[in-house]
Amino acid sequence: MPGGRSDKPIPPPIAAGGVPAGLEWNREKTRFRRRLLIVHIPMALVVVFALAPYSWMFMTSIVTAEDILKLNIIGATPTLDHYIRLFSRINFLSNMINSFLVACGVMAAGLTLSITAAYSFSRFRFLGRAYLMKQFLVVNMFPIVLLIIPLFIIMRKAGLIDTYLAVIISHSTFAIPFSTWMMTGYMDAIPRDLDEAALIDGCSRLGTLFRVLLPLCMPGIVATGIYLFITSWNEYLYASTLAGGEMKTITVAIQSLIGEYVIEWGLLTAGGFVGSLPATILFLFLQRRLVGGLTQGAVKG
Amino acid sequence: MGKVSLSKVWKVYDGKIVAVSDVNLEIRDGEFMVLVGPSGCGKSTTLRMIAGLEHISSGEIAIDDVVVNDIPPRNRDIAMVFQSYALYPHMSVRENLSFGLVMRKMAAEEIGRRLARAVxxxxxxxxxxxxxxxxxGGQRQRVAMGRAIVRDPKVFLFDEPLSNLDARMxxxxxKEIIKLHRRIGTTMIYVTHDQVEAMTLGDRICVMESGVIRQIGTPGEVFDxxxxxxxxxxxxxxxxxxLEGGLDRSGGGGVFxxxxxxxxxxxxMAGMLPPAGVERVFLGLRPKSFVFRKKAPADALRDVWTVMPEVAEMLGEESLVHVRAGRRRFVISVDPHDLPEMDRPLEICPLMNRAHIFDSRSGRNLSRGLVLPGRHSMRRI
Structure with a gap:
């Protein structure tokens, strides 16, 4: 729970001043009650809503198929059966590698393009700047389904169907505009005086970007990188249309477990759990970096 | 060497907003030049054009007779101290100081020597x-200055470097900036909106308003x-x-x-005025150019003004009394031990030998350069 500061009740102070100390204690108590009501309980509800399906999925993945059908999930004997089948029978590992390579590609292409684009958007006032920024936002308002047919035709003409490149490019179409917005926001927060100081100190424009702006944008770059990675990792529609054959990503592979007559619940949940692991681990490792504060001390604070 | 000259420099934004118009300024080698003016007067823009951070719309800026219009900031051999200090937050003080030298691929030995000197x-x-x-804040300010010193540039540029500090700091x-200038003797160009800072720091002051230079001169000249x-x-x-009023030229003399x-x-003074064409003028009198009637010298007794003291501000050495005379309000400076009673009519005499007369239309000082006994002159030590 957030705060944590006064989760446990404070013992009443030793009555040094008699009544005032007691009053103080009462006020402390009502304040704690109020916080419990408006902060802690709602937060707990949100956490339960977010985690319950996830835990249910995990629990489903470690019981036998019979137990799943009998909905006997909580008391059943745990088994790793589904996980073993996942990797031995349907070659889930190669799907994971596919997803990983695609996500890394999207992240690399996305960061390169969005950082340089954000630098121009943030630092230069050029003709069409506002228009382009608006276009980048508008792109996000169209359902991505609209782009599938044209993209498919382009990719087939270019002979890229069932390749990493096809999926990377298609994911970039909707991930890069948004990450450019993200990066522009981070760069706008860095005072221009720093660029100018660096320009006078001997940097070229590009030198300023690499030596001053990028180190300071690190939290933003990490956040944008995670966004790009996870967006691509979780994407299903493009991955299945443009590379649904030889080169399945995990989302496509998991979907293929839903057959016409049978749904392999055990494999499905096991795949879902494994699939969600990288994103979870990524977050756990990098969340500290996401909390910025690097620009402290640059200018008068 | 560090001579800077601006000739016919203009800055126009978007083809219509004029920020700086036709600025001509010669800054001598080793001089401390202060650009001062209210906010939006174009002083910072001028400085940024010298630094190369702002494009010059037209005109020429030269450093040591080399036109720098198209030379990027890093090759102009200048150093700048920003109002926000602009220290690189991801670097230690040492890295901040040596950054400019490392960028110039200077030998480690030389960097060490320069760092030691600045420190x-x-x-x-x-x-x-x-x-x-x-x-x-004060330490950051010092580091920002150190970053400029280690560069050993031709010209130091300061963009309101003290505005973020508290009054004492x-x-x-x-004081430190004055000492620094004496010690290293480099040309310094300093922008401020604080005229006290301008007066205390500058060898010469350049007063700007709405993008135009209003006067260039030593602090004494500008004041007197x-x-x-x-x-x-x-x-x-x-x-x-x-004080705005009419000029009565009847009888050969001049009466405001x-x-x-x-x-x-x-x-x-009357003799300096053009024979005709000036009807409306400003009479300029510094707060110290008034005396109480009871203490006035004989020649000042010609004009006695009855005013109403409204508010007194005690400043220690002097008290500023805000007075009203008819519909005009102005400020006089008095000895705090001799404070007049508020809201009681008071008789004062203007010391007209110290007065200035300005044309109310052009604002030009018509009595400029006049030497008279008692006209106050500020000397620079």
């Missing part, structure tokens, strides 16, 4: 390993002989009182009149 001048010894966020740093009403009303704490107030111009 010695500014007393940064025990701060070198710290991050900027662990420094106080500001006085302290002002303002070229126009704007400079008179800007320089000095408090600034010169400017505004309602009940009349002031007789000394003959020498």
């Amino acid at each position: 010695d001048i500014l007393g940064l010894g025990d701060l070198l390993a710290r991050q900027p966020k662990a420094l106080s 500001r006085v302290e740093m002002r 002989n303002p070229e126009n009403a704007f400079v008179a009303g800007f320089i000095g704490t408090p600034p010169m009182n400017l 009149r505004d309602g009940d107030l009349a002031a007789t111009l000394p003959p020498a």
